[in-house]
Amino acid sequence: MAAGQDTCSSEQLADGAGVNPAQVRKDLSFIDPPGVRGVGYDVAELQALLRRELGLTRPYRVAIAGAGNLGSALTMYPGFNESGFEVVALFDTDKTKIGTTINALLVEPFDKIRGIVAAKSVSIGIIATPAGAAQEVADRFVEAGVRSILNFAPAVLKRSSAVEVKRVDLTSELQILAYHQNQ
Amino acid sequence: MAAGQDTCSSEQLADGAGVNPAQVRKDLSFIDPPGVRGVGYDVAELQALLRRELGLTRPYRVAIAGAGNLGSALTMYPGFNESGFEVVALFDTDKTKIGTTINALLVEPFDKIRGIVAAKSVSIGIIATPAGAAQEVADRFVEAGVRSILNFAPAVLKRSSAVEVKRVDLTSELQILAYHQNQ
DNA sequence: TAGATTGTTAATCGATTAACAATC
DNA sequence: TAGATTGTTAATCGATTAACAATC
Numbered sequence: 098m099a100a101g102q103d104t105c106s107s108e109q110l111a112d113g114a115g116v117n118p119a120q121v122r123k124d125l126s127f128i129d130p131p132g133v134r135g136v137g138y139d140v141a142e143l144q145a146l147l148r149r150e151l152g153l154t155r156p157y158r159v160a161i162a163g164a165g166n167l168g169s170a171l172t173m174y175p176g177f178n179e180s181g182f183e184v185v186a187l188f189d190t191d192k193t194k195i196g197t198t199i200n201a202l203l204v205e206p207f208d209k210i211r212g213i214v215a216a217k218s219v220s221i222g223i224i225a226t227p228a229g230a231a232q233e234v235a236d237r238f239v240e241a242g243v244r245s246i247l248n249f250a251p252a253v254l255k256r257s258s259a260v261e262v263k264r265v266d267l268t269s270e271l272q273i274l275a276y277h278q279n280q
Numbered sequence: 281m282a283a284g285q286d287t288c289s290s291e292q293l294a295d296g297a298g299v300n301p302a303q304v305r306k307d308l309s310f311i312d313p314p315g316v317r318g319v320g321y322d323v324a325e326l327q328a329l330l331r332r333e334l335g336l337t338r339p340y341r342v343a344i345a346g347a348g349n350l351g352s353a354l355t356m357y358p359g360f361n362e363s364g365f366e367v368v369a370l371f372d373t374d375k376t377k378i379g380t381t382i383n384a385l386l387v388e389p390f391d392k393i394r395g396i397v398a399a400k401s402v403s404i405g406i407i408a409t410p411a412g413a414a415q416e417v418a419d420r421f422v423e424a425g426v427r428s429i430l431n432f433a434p435a436v437l438k439r440s441s442a443v444e445v446k447r448v449d450l451t452s453e454l455q456i457l458a459y460h461q462n463q
Numbered sequence: 464t465a466g467a468t469t470g471t472t473a474a475t476c477g478a479t480t481a482a483c484a485a486t487c
Numbered sequence: 488t489a490g491a492t493t494g495t496t497a498a499t500c501g502a503t504t505a506a507c508a509a510t511c
Contacts, residue, residue: 106468119504124472134469135511152462154456161341165355171347174452176434177375182321221457245457251359263453268359270448274404274428275365277444279335279467289492290494301482301492317493318487469510476503486493 106137156181158218160243162234163225164189164204171199171225190230207237208228214241221245228252235262269270289320314412339364341401343426346408347372347387350432354408356383365428368400373413390420397424404428418445 111118131142187202222238231250246262294301314325360402370385377387405421414433
């Protein structure tokens with residue numbers, strides 16, 4: 098789609114996404130898309146519809162456990178706020194970190210997870226702790242009522258049916274790249 | 281597979297991975313697996329074979345651009361070394377960071393990327409810079425001869441056929457979790 | 464109208480799984 | 488031998504894509 102263009106064909110969308118145009122039309126057909134034959138899709142309408150369908154029209158509150166380098170990086174990550182994810186709490190065990198602020202956010206101890214998650218209606222917990230602390234943090238997040246957990250720690254968490262856990266495995270990413278170097 | 285067990289059935293492997301046992305056997309059949317009918321797979325042999333097949337028996341040298349919180353976290357990430365990925369270079373533009381060390385690694389300026397990547401046989405570059413610097417770093421990595429790039433910056437990079445680029449999109453991870461909260 | 468592009472069907476393709484002979 | 492489990496085939500399932508009537 099050229100800049101300034103307010104309509105976009107399935108072929109243009111497909112080019113951008115690196116997929117087949119028929120795929121785009123088929124997928125969009127599930128959500129009653131704003132397509133017009135001979136013309137294409139209204140970009141603004143399509144974007145709004147997709148945001149609605151994907152549940153991205155309301156903000157989600159996020160808590161981060163682990164105020165080390167990774168936790169700090171995530172706390173300050175500008176992309177989250179831009180996409181409607183508000184980091185509203187930050188936890189650590191380190192007494193020298195508790196009470197300090199990172200990106201204007203106060204670092205709180207783990208035993209406040211329960212209270213703060215409930216009070217601030219946090220629905221997503223991010224684990225950015227060392228592997229050894231991951232399960233404890235996950236348990237606290239679960240009992241506090243988060244709906245989803247994003248786990249950066251290199252640890253496999255016990256599955257809880259109450260919560261969806263997604264792992265970001267940085268080593269796997271490198272392994273996949275390494276594998277392709279040999280193909 | 282119980283601890284201490286040195287053999288493992290496709291059913292046990294499937295349980296661990298959350299897939300179908302037939303899937304495990306089918307997939308393994310592509311690599312002449314060390315399976316014995318009525319017994320199962322020798323775990324040590326299977327692990328060694330998979331490591332060989334996946335090209336994970338030799339170390340890969342990694343350079344990280346961006347010595348902020350994310351770059352620091354990645355530099356110190358213990359999982360990389362444990363899996364045979366050696367972080368051997370760290371770059372930044374910030375003059376107050378250049379010359380300092382993080383995890384015993386000297387922070388170097390961007391214009392040394394070319395020389396150091398070549399000298400240290402780096403094959404994987406990690407971009408942990410703000411979005412604005414990502415393309416420049418990617419170009420330098422490519423001209424320096426890296427084979428693969430892992431991009432953490434919220435930026436879409438120009439595709440270069442010489443290099444495989446993989447993006448870790450932290451916002452997407454949260455969006456996927458958010459979507460499932462509504463299903 | 465002629466040209467363009469959607470929405471949808473039907474065909475194709477590939478991935479998953481059930482089933483079972485082979486065999487330890 | 489009897490029981491277990493692989494390796495592989497054939498069947499199933501679902502996802503992708505080509506094709507085209509509908510229609511702007």
